[in-house]
Amino acid sequence: MKSKILVTGGLGFIGSHTVVALIEQGYEVVIIDNLSNSSINVLGGITKITQVTPEFENIDLRNKEEVLGFFEKHTNIAGVIHFAASKAVGESVENPLLYYENNLATLIYLLQRLSEKEDANFIFSSSCTVYGQADTLPISESAPVKKAESPYGNTKQIGEEIIKDTCKVHPNLKAISLRYFNPIGAHPSAEIGELPIGTPQNLVPFITQTAIGKREQLSVFGNDYPTNDGTCIRDYIHVMDLARAHVVALKRLMNNEAESNYDVFNLGTGKGNSVLEVIQSFERTTGKKLSYKIAERREGDITAAYADTIKANSVLGWRSEKDLDEALESAWKWEKKVTDSEKN
Numbered sequence: 001m002k003s004k005i006l007v008t009g010g011l012g013f014i015g016s017h018t019v020v021a022l023i024e025q026g027y028e029v030v031i032i033d034n035l036s037n038s039s040i041n042v043l044g045g046i047t048k049i050t051q052v053t054p055e056f057e058n059i060d061l062r063n064k065e066e067v068l069g070f071f072e073k074h075t076n077i078a079g080v081i082h083f084a085a086s087k088a089v090g091e092s093v094e095n096p097l098l099y100y101e102n103n104l105a106t107l108i109y110l111l112q113r114l115s116e117k118e119d120a121n122f123i124f125s126s127s128c129t130v131y132g133q134a135d136t137l138p139i140s141e142s143a144p145v146k147k148a149e150s151p152y153g154n155t156k157q158i159g160e161e162i163i164k165d166t167c168k169v170h171p172n173l174k175a176i177s178l179r180y181f182n183p184i185g186a187h188p189s190a191e192i193g194e195l196p197i198g199t200p201q202n203l204v205p206f207i208t209q210t211a212i213g214k215r216e217q218l219s220v221f222g223n224d225y226p227t228n229d230g231t232c233i234r235d236y237i238h239v240m241d242l243a244r245a246h247v248v249a250l251k252r253l254m255n256n257e258a259e260s261n262y263d264v265f266n267l268g269t270g271k272g273n274s275v276l277e278v279i280q281s282f283e284r285t286t287g288k289k290l291s292y293k294i295a296e297r298r299e300g301d302i303t304a305a306y307a308d309t310i311k312a313n314s315v316l317g318w319r320s321e322k323d324l325d326e327a328l329e330s331a332w333k334w335e336k337k338v339t340d341s342e343k344n
Ligand code: UD1
Pocket: 087, 089, 090, 127, 128, 129, 153, 182, 183, 201, 202, 203, 204, 206, 218, 219, 220, 221, 222, 231, 232, 233, 234, 275, 298, 299, 300, 301
């Protein structure tokens, strides 16, 4: 019998790609999503790619009763990958309680149910934002967690702490936090991808929307940083590589391969690219000229962050395989598909 995996936020950007990876690895998937930052059409995209339509429950995880009801109905959940959360830094500053409720109350309700189980396996979406501007690069998992710059960042730090403390007293609960660097790209079929609501805050969707004509011009936030070309450096990781890592991490827990019942891993490529390098790569791979200007620094941006991937490589046996060009090519293919479907 197939193991059944709950993916919360399974219609979102990283969630949907992970659902595909799970189905392709022979798992049965049930998705919980409240459609607050996703579309039900994503289910169709998943079906097109995998020929399987996963079970879907439109549940808001802030509703404790509904979470309870879900676990009463689905008694055979072998693992949970928890993506459902809000992720806009600016919005979190304006509405901190929404973020603490969305990202932490939901986590607590899930852990309450899982800690009661005989055997529970839990993967948490964390972020490299927990490191802030790290003192040394590349950033390893042993780098100190810095004071969060925003309520969003705080929810990731506190979330990790909540899981760690819970695992300490519940040995039946095994968990891994995955600290993502900058996820970009889309499934090569362009059936699923990133769907930002309104003006994209992240670099790559802003680039593709500018190239297709939805935005006039990209603003490069600052070119006076102490980097090779003055623009900020990030570790851009293909969402397909990221999705695969979730399956690897979950298998490690389910097969009882982990020495400790709580651990954290960085998920990145290990390579840093500047904003200007991303633009060049985009222009080279797509043949599109991008309109951009140098603008003021964005508040809260750090100069450089890229992952030390040794732990993920050696312990999980996972490494990223796709490069920046391939990621940007897939993001562009996706943007064209989305724009075409909006016209029809
Ligand atoms: C951002 C969040 C981070 C979060 C992550 C989730 C901020 C300050 N940080 O990371 O907490 O975990 O998204 O996806 O919001 N850039 C431009 N012009 C743009 C957009 C971005 O020059 O229009 C630059 C930024 O200055 C940065 C790089 O592109 O150097 C990447 O930016 P972005 O995609 O927003 O990611 P982060 O800031 O790394």
